[in-house]
Amino acid sequence: MNRIQNKLLENKKLLSIYFTAGYPKLEDTVEILQQLENSGVDMVEIGMPFSDPLADGPTIQASSQLALKNGMTTDLLFRQLKGIRKKVSIPLIIMGYFNPVLQFGVENFCKKCAEVGIDGLILPDLPLAEYEEHYAGIFKKYNLINIFLITPQTSEERIRKIDTASEGFIYMVSSASVTGSSSGFGDEQESYFKRIEALQLKNPQIVGFGINNSKIFHQATKYAKGAIIGSAFIKVLSDEGKAGISSFIKSIR
Protein backbone atom coordinates (compact mmCIF):
# COMPACT_ATOMS: atom_id res chain seq x y z
CA MET A 1 0.00 0.00 0.00
CA ASN A 2 1.05 3.50 -0.79
CA ARG A 3 1.70 6.04 2.02
CA ILE A 4 -1.14 8.24 0.77
CA GLN A 5 -3.64 5.40 1.00
CA ASN A 6 -2.45 4.54 4.51
CA LYS A 7 -2.73 8.12 5.64
CA LEU A 8 -6.28 8.37 4.33
CA LEU A 9 -7.27 5.44 6.56
CA GLU A 10 -6.36 7.37 9.71
CA ASN A 11 -9.34 8.48 11.69
CA LYS A 12 -8.66 12.22 11.54
CA LYS A 13 -9.02 15.27 9.35
CA LEU A 14 -5.88 15.75 7.30
CA LEU A 15 -3.90 18.94 6.93
CA SER A 16 -1.84 19.09 3.78
CA ILE A 17 0.57 21.88 2.88
CA TYR A 18 1.74 23.04 -0.53
CA PHE A 19 5.00 24.91 -1.00
CA THR A 20 7.11 25.80 -4.00
CA ALA A 21 10.44 23.98 -4.12
CA GLY A 22 13.35 26.41 -4.27
CA TYR A 23 11.50 29.15 -2.41
CA PRO A 24 12.38 31.31 -0.54
CA LYS A 25 15.91 29.86 -0.81
CA LEU A 26 17.09 27.30 -3.32
CA GLU A 27 18.21 24.79 -0.70
CA ASP A 28 15.21 25.10 1.66
CA THR A 29 13.31 22.07 0.36
CA VAL A 30 14.45 19.42 2.82
CA GLU A 31 14.33 21.63 5.87
CA ILE A 32 10.82 22.83 5.08
CA LEU A 33 9.68 19.22 4.68
CA GLN A 34 11.18 18.24 8.04
CA GLN A 35 9.67 21.20 9.82
CA LEU A 36 6.26 20.49 8.32
CA GLU A 37 6.37 16.91 9.52
CA ASN A 38 7.55 17.97 12.97
CA SER A 39 4.71 20.52 13.21
CA GLY A 40 2.16 17.78 12.68
CA VAL A 41 1.30 18.21 9.01
CA ASP A 42 -0.18 15.04 7.51
CA MET A 43 0.92 15.32 3.91
CA VAL A 44 2.89 17.68 1.68
CA GLU A 45 2.60 18.82 -1.92
CA ILE A 46 6.00 19.83 -3.22
CA GLY A 47 5.44 22.37 -5.97
CA MET A 48 7.70 22.19 -9.00
CA PRO A 49 8.02 25.75 -10.24
CA PHE A 50 6.92 26.48 -13.83
CA SER A 51 7.35 29.59 -15.94
CA ASP A 52 3.67 29.71 -16.92
CA PRO A 53 1.49 28.46 -14.04
CA LEU A 54 -1.97 28.86 -15.60
CA ALA A 55 -4.02 27.79 -12.61
CA ASP A 56 -2.17 29.85 -10.02
CA GLY A 57 -2.80 33.27 -8.57
CA PRO A 58 -0.19 35.96 -7.87
CA THR A 59 1.32 34.39 -4.71
CA ILE A 60 2.30 31.06 -6.26
CA GLN A 61 3.25 32.77 -9.52
CA ALA A 62 5.69 34.94 -7.61
CA SER A 63 7.13 32.05 -5.57
CA SER A 64 7.56 30.01 -8.77
CA GLN A 65 9.31 32.85 -10.52
CA LEU A 66 11.69 33.39 -7.65
CA ALA A 67 12.37 29.66 -7.29
CA LEU A 68 13.30 29.49 -10.98
CA LYS A 69 15.46 32.55 -10.60
CA ASN A 70 17.14 30.86 -7.64
CA GLY A 71 18.04 28.04 -10.02
CA MET A 72 15.48 25.35 -9.25
CA THR A 73 15.18 22.60 -11.87
CA THR A 74 13.51 19.20 -12.00
CA ASP A 75 16.87 17.52 -11.83
CA LEU A 76 17.96 19.56 -8.81
CA LEU A 77 14.71 18.82 -7.01
CA PHE A 78 15.34 15.09 -7.32
CA ARG A 79 18.90 15.57 -6.07
CA GLN A 80 17.58 17.49 -3.06
CA LEU A 81 15.03 14.79 -2.33
CA LYS A 82 17.57 11.98 -2.45
CA GLY A 83 17.60 10.39 0.99
CA ILE A 84 14.47 12.26 2.13
CA ARG A 85 12.86 9.01 3.26
CA LYS A 86 15.49 8.72 6.00
CA LYS A 87 14.24 12.01 7.39
CA VAL A 88 10.54 12.35 6.57
CA SER A 89 7.84 9.69 6.64
CA ILE A 90 4.57 11.52 5.79
CA PRO A 91 3.19 11.13 2.25
CA LEU A 92 4.89 13.37 -0.31
CA ILE A 93 3.23 14.45 -3.51
CA ILE A 94 4.81 16.40 -6.34
CA MET A 95 2.56 19.04 -7.85
CA GLY A 96 3.46 20.74 -11.07
CA TYR A 97 2.59 21.46 -14.64
CA PHE A 98 2.93 18.82 -17.31
CA ASN A 99 5.48 20.45 -19.62
CA PRO A 100 8.54 20.09 -17.36
CA VAL A 101 7.56 16.45 -16.76
CA LEU A 102 7.26 15.89 -20.49
CA GLN A 103 10.71 17.39 -21.06
CA PHE A 104 12.21 15.24 -18.32
CA GLY A 105 10.51 12.23 -19.90
CA VAL A 106 7.40 10.90 -18.20
CA GLU A 107 8.87 7.47 -17.52
CA ASN A 108 12.16 8.90 -16.29
CA PHE A 109 10.29 11.34 -14.08
CA CYS A 110 8.16 8.61 -12.52
CA LYS A 111 11.21 6.43 -12.00
CA LYS A 112 13.01 9.23 -10.15
CA CYS A 113 9.89 9.85 -8.04
CA ALA A 114 9.87 6.21 -7.00
CA GLU A 115 13.59 6.27 -6.24
CA VAL A 116 13.36 9.20 -3.84
CA GLY A 117 10.09 8.06 -2.28
CA ILE A 118 7.40 10.26 -3.80
CA ASP A 119 3.92 8.79 -3.38
CA GLY A 120 1.77 10.69 -5.81
CA LEU A 121 1.52 13.38 -8.46
CA ILE A 122 -0.83 16.27 -9.11
CA LEU A 123 -0.46 17.56 -12.67
CA PRO A 124 -3.45 19.86 -13.20
CA ASP A 125 -2.96 20.23 -16.94
CA LEU A 126 -2.60 16.53 -17.67
CA PRO A 127 -6.19 15.67 -18.59
CA LEU A 128 -7.90 12.47 -17.52
CA ALA A 129 -8.24 11.11 -21.05
CA GLU A 130 -4.55 11.62 -21.89
CA TYR A 131 -3.51 10.11 -18.59
CA GLU A 132 -5.59 7.01 -19.11
CA GLU A 133 -4.54 6.53 -22.71
CA HIS A 134 -0.81 7.15 -22.37
CA TYR A 135 0.46 7.33 -18.81
CA ALA A 136 -1.61 5.29 -16.35
CA GLY A 137 0.57 2.24 -16.93
CA ILE A 138 3.77 4.13 -16.14
CA PHE A 139 2.32 5.64 -12.95
CA LYS A 140 1.23 2.19 -11.78
CA LYS A 141 4.60 0.66 -12.55
CA TYR A 142 6.22 3.10 -10.13
CA ASN A 143 3.44 2.91 -7.54
CA LEU A 144 2.54 6.58 -8.00
CA ILE A 145 -0.97 7.76 -7.31
CA ASN A 146 -2.33 10.34 -9.72
CA ILE A 147 -4.58 12.91 -8.08
CA PHE A 148 -7.35 14.53 -10.15
CA LEU A 149 -9.14 17.80 -9.55
CA ILE A 150 -12.85 18.52 -9.50
CA THR A 151 -14.48 21.95 -9.30
CA PRO A 152 -17.97 23.27 -8.50
CA GLN A 153 -18.64 23.15 -12.25
CA THR A 154 -17.61 19.53 -12.78
CA SER A 155 -20.62 17.45 -13.83
CA GLU A 156 -21.69 14.46 -11.76
CA GLU A 157 -20.98 12.17 -14.70
CA ARG A 158 -17.42 13.41 -14.89
CA ILE A 159 -16.92 13.27 -11.12
CA ARG A 160 -17.92 9.60 -11.23
CA LYS A 161 -15.44 8.97 -14.03
CA ILE A 162 -12.69 10.71 -12.06
CA ASP A 163 -13.64 8.72 -8.96
CA THR A 164 -13.25 5.50 -10.92
CA ALA A 165 -9.84 6.54 -12.23
CA SER A 166 -8.59 7.66 -8.79
CA GLU A 167 -6.90 5.53 -6.17
CA GLY A 168 -6.10 7.99 -3.42
CA PHE A 169 -8.13 11.10 -2.91
CA ILE A 170 -9.92 13.61 -5.08
CA TYR A 171 -8.63 17.16 -5.00
CA MET A 172 -11.71 19.28 -4.56
CA VAL A 173 -11.12 22.82 -5.79
CA SER A 174 -13.17 24.99 -3.44
CA SER A 175 -14.49 27.55 -5.89
CA ALA A 176 -14.21 28.74 -9.45
CA SER A 177 -10.88 30.45 -9.12
CA VAL A 178 -7.13 30.20 -9.45
CA THR A 179 -5.09 29.54 -6.30
CA GLY A 180 -4.79 32.13 -3.57
CA SER A 181 -8.18 33.81 -3.58
CA SER A 182 -9.17 34.60 -0.01
CA SER A 183 -12.79 35.60 -0.02
CA GLY A 184 -13.72 32.90 2.50
CA PHE A 185 -16.31 30.14 2.20
CA GLY A 186 -20.03 30.87 2.05
CA ASP A 187 -23.29 29.08 1.29
CA GLU A 188 -22.09 28.26 -2.19
CA GLN A 189 -19.16 26.21 -0.89
CA GLU A 190 -21.28 24.61 1.81
CA SER A 191 -23.84 23.34 -0.70
CA TYR A 192 -21.07 22.19 -3.07
CA PHE A 193 -19.35 20.26 -0.25
CA LYS A 194 -22.67 18.69 0.77
CA ARG A 195 -23.49 17.79 -2.83
CA ILE A 196 -20.15 16.00 -3.22
CA GLU A 197 -20.48 14.27 0.16
CA ALA A 198 -23.86 12.95 -0.90
CA LEU A 199 -22.36 11.30 -3.97
CA GLN A 200 -20.72 8.73 -1.66
CA LEU A 201 -17.59 8.51 -3.79
CA LYS A 202 -15.13 5.69 -3.32
CA ASN A 203 -12.25 8.16 -2.87
CA PRO A 204 -12.17 10.65 0.01
CA GLN A 205 -11.96 14.32 -0.93
CA ILE A 206 -9.45 16.88 0.15
CA VAL A 207 -10.35 20.53 -0.37
CA GLY A 208 -7.89 23.04 -1.75
CA PHE A 209 -7.70 26.65 -3.03
CA GLY A 210 -8.59 29.61 -0.85
CA ILE A 211 -7.91 28.02 2.55
CA ASN A 212 -5.94 30.52 4.60
CA ASN A 213 -6.98 30.22 8.25
CA SER A 214 -8.28 27.88 10.89
CA LYS A 215 -11.92 28.84 10.40
CA ILE A 216 -11.88 28.02 6.70
CA PHE A 217 -9.89 24.84 7.37
CA HIS A 218 -12.63 23.64 9.70
CA GLN A 219 -15.40 24.67 7.30
CA ALA A 220 -13.70 22.67 4.56
CA THR A 221 -13.08 19.58 6.66
CA LYS A 222 -16.60 19.47 8.04
CA TYR A 223 -17.58 17.52 4.92
CA ALA A 224 -14.26 16.51 3.42
CA LYS A 225 -11.43 14.31 4.66
CA GLY A 226 -8.90 17.09 4.70
CA ALA A 227 -7.74 20.39 3.32
CA ILE A 228 -4.72 21.79 1.53
CA ILE A 229 -3.15 25.15 2.29
CA GLY A 230 -0.89 26.66 -0.38
CA SER A 231 -0.75 30.40 -0.99
CA ALA A 232 -1.31 31.26 2.69
CA PHE A 233 1.66 29.10 3.65
CA ILE A 234 3.82 30.68 0.95
CA LYS A 235 2.92 34.07 2.41
CA VAL A 236 4.12 32.91 5.83
CA LEU A 237 7.40 31.83 4.27
CA SER A 238 7.87 35.16 2.53
CA ASP A 239 6.92 37.23 5.60
CA GLU A 240 8.53 35.23 8.39
CA GLY A 241 10.73 32.67 6.70
CA LYS A 242 11.05 29.14 8.01
CA ALA A 243 10.80 30.43 11.58
CA GLY A 244 7.10 31.03 11.00
CA ILE A 245 6.25 27.46 9.98
CA SER A 246 5.49 25.82 13.28
CA SER A 247 3.30 28.56 14.76
CA PHE A 248 1.34 28.87 11.50
CA ILE A 249 0.61 25.13 11.42
CA LYS A 250 -0.45 25.18 15.08
CA SER A 251 -2.77 28.13 14.37
CA ILE A 252 -4.62 26.06 11.77
CA ARG A 253 -5.32 22.99 13.87
Add this chain to the structure above:
Amino acid sequence: MNYNVNEKGYYGEFGGAYIPEMLYPNVEELRQNYLNIMAEESFQKKFHQLLKDYVGRPTPLYFAKRLSEKHNTKIYLKREDLCHTGAHKVNNSIGQILMAKRLGKTRIIAETGAGQHGVATATVCALMGLECIVFMGEIDIKRQAPNVARMKMLGATVVPATSGSKTLKDATNEAIRDWINNPLDTHYIIGSVVGPHPYPDMVARFQSVISEEIKTQLIEKEGREDPDYVVACVGGGSNAAGAFYHYLNQPDVGIIAVEAAGKGIDSGESAATSALGNVGIIHGSKTLLMQTDDGQITEPYSISAGLDYPGVGPMHANLYKSGRGEFISITDDEAMEAGMQLCKLEGIIPAIESSHALAIFENRKFKKDDLIVVNLSGRGDKDLDTYIKHFNL
Protein backbone atom coordinates in the same frame (compact mmCIF):
# COMPACT_ATOMS: atom_id res chain seq x y z
CA MET B 1 -2.24 12.10 -45.47
CA ASN B 2 -4.84 14.44 -44.03
CA TYR B 3 -3.58 17.68 -42.50
CA ASN B 4 -6.85 18.71 -40.87
CA VAL B 5 -7.62 18.02 -37.25
CA ASN B 6 -8.74 14.48 -36.36
CA GLU B 7 -11.75 13.58 -34.23
CA LYS B 8 -9.61 13.57 -31.07
CA GLY B 9 -8.41 17.11 -31.64
CA TYR B 10 -4.94 16.28 -32.94
CA TYR B 11 -2.90 17.14 -36.01
CA GLY B 12 -0.58 14.17 -36.15
CA GLU B 13 1.00 14.13 -32.68
CA PHE B 14 0.16 17.78 -32.01
CA GLY B 15 -2.89 19.41 -30.43
CA GLY B 16 -5.21 18.05 -27.77
CA ALA B 17 -6.53 19.90 -24.74
CA TYR B 18 -4.01 19.99 -21.88
CA ILE B 19 -6.08 22.12 -19.57
CA PRO B 20 -6.74 22.16 -15.85
CA GLU B 21 -10.08 20.74 -14.79
CA MET B 22 -11.36 24.25 -14.05
CA LEU B 23 -11.48 24.95 -17.79
CA TYR B 24 -12.93 21.60 -18.78
CA PRO B 25 -16.66 22.49 -18.71
CA ASN B 26 -16.20 25.54 -20.96
CA VAL B 27 -13.80 23.96 -23.40
CA GLU B 28 -15.93 20.81 -23.53
CA GLU B 29 -19.09 22.83 -24.16
CA LEU B 30 -17.34 24.50 -27.05
CA ARG B 31 -15.95 21.23 -28.38
CA GLN B 32 -19.34 19.56 -28.36
CA ASN B 33 -21.10 22.45 -30.08
CA TYR B 34 -18.79 24.37 -32.38
CA LEU B 35 -19.20 22.28 -35.50
CA ASN B 36 -22.97 22.05 -35.21
CA ILE B 37 -23.31 25.76 -34.55
CA MET B 38 -21.02 26.65 -37.43
CA ALA B 39 -23.05 24.39 -39.70
CA GLU B 40 -26.32 26.15 -38.89
CA GLU B 41 -27.66 28.04 -41.86
CA SER B 42 -28.53 31.08 -39.75
CA PHE B 43 -25.00 31.18 -38.32
CA GLN B 44 -23.39 30.96 -41.74
CA LYS B 45 -25.73 33.64 -43.06
CA LYS B 46 -24.90 36.07 -40.27
CA PHE B 47 -21.18 35.32 -40.44
CA HIS B 48 -20.95 35.90 -44.18
CA GLN B 49 -23.20 38.93 -44.10
CA LEU B 50 -20.92 40.57 -41.49
CA LEU B 51 -17.78 39.57 -43.39
CA LYS B 52 -19.24 41.23 -46.47
CA ASP B 53 -20.92 44.37 -45.14
CA TYR B 54 -18.81 45.07 -42.06
CA VAL B 55 -15.35 43.66 -42.75
CA GLY B 56 -15.47 44.43 -46.47
CA ARG B 57 -14.93 40.94 -47.86
CA PRO B 58 -14.05 39.51 -50.23
CA THR B 59 -10.68 41.17 -49.94
CA PRO B 60 -9.02 41.71 -53.33
CA LEU B 61 -6.56 39.25 -54.81
CA TYR B 62 -4.16 41.71 -56.37
CA PHE B 63 -1.60 40.93 -59.07
CA ALA B 64 1.56 42.71 -57.91
CA LYS B 65 3.03 43.47 -61.31
CA ARG B 66 6.10 45.47 -60.35
CA LEU B 67 6.96 43.18 -57.44
CA SER B 68 6.63 40.22 -59.81
CA GLU B 69 8.94 41.83 -62.36
CA LYS B 70 11.47 42.59 -59.69
CA HIS B 71 11.60 38.97 -58.52
CA ASN B 72 11.07 37.46 -61.94
CA THR B 73 8.04 35.39 -60.99
CA LYS B 74 4.29 35.84 -60.68
CA ILE B 75 3.10 37.20 -57.32
CA TYR B 76 -0.44 37.83 -56.16
CA LEU B 77 -1.21 39.52 -52.85
CA LYS B 78 -4.27 38.50 -50.85
CA ARG B 79 -5.24 41.85 -49.39
CA GLU B 80 -6.21 41.05 -45.78
CA ASP B 81 -4.73 44.45 -44.97
CA LEU B 82 -7.92 45.93 -46.40
CA CYS B 83 -10.13 44.25 -43.78
CA HIS B 84 -11.88 46.56 -41.33
CA THR B 85 -9.46 47.13 -38.40
CA GLY B 86 -6.49 46.48 -40.65
CA ALA B 87 -5.75 42.76 -40.47
CA HIS B 88 -7.15 39.27 -40.90
CA LYS B 89 -7.73 38.98 -37.14
CA VAL B 90 -11.27 40.34 -37.42
CA ASN B 91 -12.46 37.30 -39.44
CA ASN B 92 -11.95 35.16 -36.35
CA SER B 93 -13.32 37.75 -33.93
CA ILE B 94 -16.56 37.99 -35.93
CA GLY B 95 -16.92 34.22 -36.00
CA GLN B 96 -16.21 33.80 -32.31
CA ILE B 97 -18.47 36.59 -31.12
CA LEU B 98 -21.35 34.96 -32.98
CA MET B 99 -20.34 31.66 -31.37
CA ALA B 100 -20.27 33.30 -27.92
CA LYS B 101 -23.74 34.79 -28.43
CA ARG B 102 -25.09 31.48 -29.62
CA LEU B 103 -23.69 29.85 -26.43
CA GLY B 104 -25.39 32.52 -24.33
CA LYS B 105 -22.21 34.18 -23.07
CA THR B 106 -22.34 37.84 -22.12
CA ARG B 107 -18.76 38.70 -21.21
CA ILE B 108 -15.84 38.50 -23.66
CA ILE B 109 -12.17 38.22 -22.82
CA ALA B 110 -9.20 38.24 -25.18
CA GLU B 111 -5.41 38.42 -25.13
CA THR B 112 -3.39 40.61 -27.41
CA GLY B 113 0.26 41.20 -28.24
CA ALA B 114 0.53 43.92 -30.88
CA GLY B 115 -3.03 44.93 -30.17
CA GLN B 116 -4.48 43.82 -33.52
CA HIS B 117 -6.52 40.98 -32.07
CA GLY B 118 -7.49 43.16 -29.12
CA VAL B 119 -8.72 45.89 -31.45
CA ALA B 120 -10.60 43.38 -33.62
CA THR B 121 -12.27 41.85 -30.58
CA ALA B 122 -13.08 45.22 -28.98
CA THR B 123 -14.61 46.18 -32.34
CA VAL B 124 -16.94 43.20 -32.58
CA CYS B 125 -17.90 43.60 -28.91
CA ALA B 126 -18.92 47.18 -29.61
CA LEU B 127 -20.87 45.92 -32.61
CA MET B 128 -22.73 43.36 -30.49
CA GLY B 129 -22.97 45.40 -27.30
CA LEU B 130 -21.00 42.90 -25.17
CA GLU B 131 -18.60 43.61 -22.32
CA CYS B 132 -14.99 43.25 -23.47
CA ILE B 133 -11.85 42.77 -21.39
CA VAL B 134 -8.50 42.58 -23.16
CA PHE B 135 -5.36 41.32 -21.43
CA MET B 136 -2.15 42.82 -22.70
CA GLY B 137 1.40 42.54 -21.40
CA GLU B 138 2.57 45.61 -19.51
CA ILE B 139 5.53 45.94 -21.86
CA ASP B 140 3.31 45.66 -24.98
CA ILE B 141 0.97 48.32 -23.58
CA LYS B 142 3.92 50.71 -23.62
CA ARG B 143 5.08 49.58 -27.09
CA GLN B 144 1.64 49.75 -28.74
CA ALA B 145 0.04 52.87 -27.34
CA PRO B 146 -2.19 53.70 -30.36
CA ASN B 147 -3.84 50.28 -30.28
CA VAL B 148 -4.42 50.60 -26.53
CA ALA B 149 -6.19 53.90 -27.20
CA ARG B 150 -8.25 52.28 -29.99
CA MET B 151 -9.44 49.51 -27.68
CA LYS B 152 -10.43 52.05 -25.05
CA MET B 153 -12.33 54.14 -27.62
CA LEU B 154 -14.18 51.00 -28.62
CA GLY B 155 -15.30 50.53 -25.03
CA ALA B 156 -12.99 47.71 -23.96
CA THR B 157 -11.20 47.47 -20.65
CA VAL B 158 -7.49 46.87 -21.15
CA VAL B 159 -5.94 44.94 -18.26
CA PRO B 160 -2.14 44.96 -18.00
CA ALA B 161 -0.55 41.53 -17.57
CA THR B 162 2.17 42.08 -15.01
CA SER B 163 3.18 38.45 -14.50
CA GLY B 164 6.13 36.63 -16.02
CA SER B 165 7.76 38.46 -18.89
CA LYS B 166 4.81 40.85 -19.30
CA THR B 167 4.23 40.15 -23.00
CA LEU B 168 1.88 38.06 -25.19
CA LYS B 169 2.37 34.69 -23.53
CA ASP B 170 1.67 36.24 -20.13
CA ALA B 171 -1.36 38.10 -21.46
CA THR B 172 -2.62 34.70 -22.64
CA ASN B 173 -1.96 33.22 -19.19
CA GLU B 174 -3.94 36.06 -17.61
CA ALA B 175 -6.85 35.56 -20.00
CA ILE B 176 -6.91 31.86 -19.12
CA ARG B 177 -6.83 32.68 -15.39
CA ASP B 178 -9.70 35.10 -15.86
CA TRP B 179 -11.67 32.35 -17.59
CA ILE B 180 -10.99 30.03 -14.65
CA ASN B 181 -12.31 32.74 -12.32
CA ASN B 182 -15.39 33.42 -14.47
CA PRO B 183 -16.59 30.06 -15.70
CA LEU B 184 -20.26 30.80 -16.30
CA ASP B 185 -20.84 33.96 -18.33
CA THR B 186 -17.54 34.35 -20.17
CA HIS B 187 -16.24 33.34 -23.59
CA TYR B 188 -12.55 33.57 -24.35
CA ILE B 189 -11.92 34.79 -27.92
CA ILE B 190 -8.45 33.44 -28.50
CA GLY B 191 -6.61 35.29 -31.28
CA SER B 192 -4.80 32.60 -33.20
CA VAL B 193 -4.83 28.88 -34.05
CA VAL B 194 -3.41 28.10 -30.61
CA GLY B 195 -4.84 26.92 -27.29
CA PRO B 196 -6.71 23.73 -26.43
CA HIS B 197 -8.80 21.85 -28.97
CA PRO B 198 -11.22 22.95 -30.44
CA TYR B 199 -9.71 26.44 -30.66
CA PRO B 200 -7.06 25.76 -33.32
CA ASP B 201 -9.62 24.11 -35.58
CA MET B 202 -12.37 26.64 -34.92
CA VAL B 203 -10.10 29.63 -35.58
CA ALA B 204 -8.71 27.95 -38.72
CA ARG B 205 -12.25 27.42 -40.00
CA PHE B 206 -13.17 31.06 -39.42
CA GLN B 207 -10.00 32.17 -41.19
CA SER B 208 -10.45 29.65 -44.02
CA VAL B 209 -12.54 32.25 -45.84
CA ILE B 210 -9.16 33.55 -47.03
CA SER B 211 -8.29 30.49 -49.13
CA GLU B 212 -11.91 29.98 -50.11
CA GLU B 213 -11.79 33.39 -51.75
CA ILE B 214 -8.35 32.80 -53.26
CA LYS B 215 -9.77 29.79 -55.10
CA THR B 216 -12.61 31.67 -56.79
CA GLN B 217 -10.50 34.74 -57.44
CA LEU B 218 -7.74 32.73 -59.11
CA ILE B 219 -10.25 31.15 -61.47
CA GLU B 220 -11.38 34.60 -62.47
CA LYS B 221 -7.87 35.89 -63.00
CA GLU B 222 -5.88 32.88 -64.09
CA GLY B 223 -8.45 30.27 -65.05
CA ARG B 224 -7.14 27.94 -62.35
CA GLU B 225 -8.07 27.38 -58.71
CA ASP B 226 -4.65 26.54 -57.44
CA PRO B 227 -1.46 28.51 -57.20
CA ASP B 228 1.91 26.77 -57.14
CA TYR B 229 2.65 28.22 -53.70
CA VAL B 230 0.82 29.94 -50.85
CA VAL B 231 2.99 32.01 -48.54
CA ALA B 232 2.10 33.41 -45.11
CA CYS B 233 3.82 34.60 -41.96
CA VAL B 234 3.32 32.56 -38.80
CA GLY B 235 3.07 33.97 -35.29
CA GLY B 236 0.52 31.63 -33.73
CA GLY B 237 -0.47 30.86 -37.30
CA SER B 238 -4.02 32.06 -37.91
CA ASN B 239 -3.54 34.02 -41.12
CA ALA B 240 -1.41 31.17 -42.43
CA ALA B 241 -4.01 28.58 -41.41
CA GLY B 242 -6.65 30.58 -43.30
CA ALA B 243 -4.51 30.98 -46.41
CA PHE B 244 -3.42 27.31 -46.41
CA TYR B 245 -6.72 25.78 -45.34
CA HIS B 246 -8.25 24.70 -48.64
CA TYR B 247 -4.86 23.65 -50.00
CA LEU B 248 -3.71 21.57 -47.03
CA ASN B 249 -4.55 18.25 -48.66
CA GLN B 250 -3.47 19.23 -52.18
CA PRO B 251 0.18 18.20 -52.38
CA ASP B 252 0.66 20.02 -55.70
CA VAL B 253 0.22 23.36 -53.93
CA GLY B 254 3.35 24.32 -52.01
CA ILE B 255 2.83 25.70 -48.53
CA ILE B 256 5.42 28.16 -47.26
CA ALA B 257 5.30 29.31 -43.63
CA VAL B 258 7.49 32.25 -42.68
CA GLU B 259 8.67 32.71 -39.12
CA ALA B 260 10.46 35.59 -37.46
CA ALA B 261 14.18 34.98 -36.98
CA GLY B 262 14.46 38.22 -35.02
CA LYS B 263 18.12 39.17 -34.87
CA GLY B 264 19.07 35.77 -36.31
CA ILE B 265 18.27 32.16 -35.46
CA ASP B 266 21.38 31.74 -33.34
CA SER B 267 21.37 35.20 -31.79
CA GLY B 268 19.38 34.25 -28.72
CA GLU B 269 16.82 36.83 -29.81
CA SER B 270 14.49 35.04 -32.16
CA ALA B 271 10.95 33.77 -32.53
CA ALA B 272 11.59 31.04 -35.12
CA THR B 273 9.72 28.30 -33.28
CA SER B 274 10.14 25.52 -35.85
CA ALA B 275 13.91 25.97 -35.86
CA LEU B 276 14.39 26.57 -32.13
CA GLY B 277 11.49 24.77 -30.49
CA ASN B 278 10.70 21.22 -29.50
CA VAL B 279 7.59 19.36 -28.45
CA GLY B 280 5.85 20.58 -25.34
CA ILE B 281 2.68 22.02 -23.90
CA ILE B 282 1.82 25.70 -24.13
CA HIS B 283 -1.57 27.24 -23.38
CA GLY B 284 -3.29 23.88 -23.44
CA SER B 285 -1.86 22.56 -26.68
CA LYS B 286 0.84 20.01 -27.41
CA THR B 287 2.94 21.66 -30.06
CA LEU B 288 6.38 23.00 -30.88
CA LEU B 289 7.55 25.69 -28.49
CA MET B 290 10.68 27.46 -27.40
CA GLN B 291 11.76 26.25 -23.99
CA THR B 292 14.73 25.43 -21.82
CA ASP B 293 15.99 21.86 -21.32
CA ASP B 294 14.08 21.97 -18.05
CA GLY B 295 10.76 22.68 -19.77
CA GLN B 296 10.45 26.34 -18.84
CA ILE B 297 8.95 28.39 -21.65
CA THR B 298 11.35 31.03 -22.95
CA GLU B 299 10.68 34.54 -24.15
CA PRO B 300 10.90 34.99 -27.91
CA TYR B 301 11.98 38.12 -29.70
CA SER B 302 10.89 39.70 -32.97
CA ILE B 303 10.70 43.29 -34.17
CA SER B 304 7.09 42.47 -35.00
CA ALA B 305 4.95 42.10 -31.91
CA GLY B 306 2.48 39.87 -33.77
CA LEU B 307 5.12 37.19 -34.39
CA ASP B 308 6.55 37.40 -30.89
CA TYR B 309 5.06 34.12 -29.56
CA PRO B 310 7.13 31.20 -28.19
CA GLY B 311 4.86 28.56 -29.73
CA VAL B 312 3.11 27.83 -32.98
CA GLY B 313 -0.34 26.34 -33.58
CA PRO B 314 -0.50 22.52 -33.66
CA MET B 315 -1.57 22.51 -37.32
CA HIS B 316 1.69 24.21 -38.24
CA ALA B 317 3.76 22.00 -35.94
CA ASN B 318 2.40 19.08 -37.92
CA LEU B 319 3.00 20.76 -41.29
CA TYR B 320 6.60 21.25 -40.21
CA LYS B 321 7.18 17.82 -38.71
CA SER B 322 5.57 15.99 -41.64
CA GLY B 323 7.47 18.02 -44.21
CA ARG B 324 4.20 19.15 -45.85
CA GLY B 325 5.11 22.78 -45.21
CA GLU B 326 8.32 24.57 -46.09
CA PHE B 327 9.44 26.74 -43.16
CA ILE B 328 11.60 29.79 -43.74
CA SER B 329 12.75 32.29 -41.15
CA ILE B 330 13.36 35.94 -41.87
CA THR B 331 15.32 38.41 -39.77
CA ASP B 332 14.11 41.81 -38.57
CA ASP B 333 16.28 43.59 -41.13
CA GLU B 334 15.18 41.43 -44.05
CA ALA B 335 11.53 41.98 -43.14
CA MET B 336 11.93 45.74 -42.83
CA GLU B 337 13.63 45.93 -46.25
CA ALA B 338 10.89 43.85 -47.85
CA GLY B 339 8.24 46.06 -46.26
CA MET B 340 9.89 49.17 -47.65
CA GLN B 341 10.23 47.52 -51.05
CA LEU B 342 6.48 46.88 -51.20
CA CYS B 343 5.82 50.53 -50.38
CA LYS B 344 8.03 51.68 -53.22
CA LEU B 345 6.98 49.11 -55.84
CA GLU B 346 3.26 48.73 -55.16
CA GLY B 347 2.19 51.66 -52.99
CA ILE B 348 1.17 49.37 -50.12
CA ILE B 349 2.49 49.82 -46.57
CA PRO B 350 2.40 46.32 -45.04
CA ALA B 351 2.30 45.26 -41.40
CA ILE B 352 5.76 44.14 -40.32
CA GLU B 353 4.35 40.65 -39.71
CA SER B 354 3.33 40.48 -43.36
CA SER B 355 6.67 41.92 -44.44
CA HIS B 356 8.26 38.71 -43.21
CA ALA B 357 6.27 36.76 -45.80
CA LEU B 358 7.27 39.23 -48.52
CA ALA B 359 10.95 38.88 -47.65
CA ILE B 360 11.27 35.30 -48.86
CA PHE B 361 11.78 36.44 -52.45
CA GLU B 362 15.28 37.61 -51.58
CA ASN B 363 16.16 34.20 -50.12
CA ARG B 364 14.31 31.67 -52.17
CA LYS B 365 14.20 31.49 -55.94
CA PHE B 366 11.01 30.74 -57.85
CA LYS B 367 10.50 29.90 -61.51
CA LYS B 368 9.34 32.63 -63.85
CA ASP B 369 5.98 31.00 -64.46
CA ASP B 370 5.37 29.98 -60.84
CA LEU B 371 2.14 31.41 -59.49
CA ILE B 372 2.54 32.52 -55.89
CA VAL B 373 -0.06 33.93 -53.52
CA VAL B 374 1.31 35.85 -50.55
CA ASN B 375 -1.14 36.50 -47.75
CA LEU B 376 -0.75 40.16 -46.88
CA SER B 377 -2.13 39.71 -43.38
CA GLY B 378 -2.27 43.34 -42.30
CA ARG B 379 -1.51 46.96 -43.00
CA GLY B 380 1.39 48.91 -41.58
CA ASP B 381 -0.35 51.84 -39.90
CA LYS B 382 0.21 50.32 -36.46
CA ASP B 383 3.91 49.91 -37.27
CA LEU B 384 4.76 53.43 -38.38
CA ASP B 385 6.81 54.11 -35.25
CA THR B 386 8.94 51.04 -35.92
CA TYR B 387 9.38 51.96 -39.60
CA ILE B 388 10.30 55.53 -38.60
CA LYS B 389 12.93 54.34 -36.15
CA HIS B 390 14.36 51.67 -38.41
CA PHE B 391 14.76 53.89 -41.46
CA ASN B 392 15.29 57.22 -39.68
CA LEU B 393 12.31 58.63 -41.58
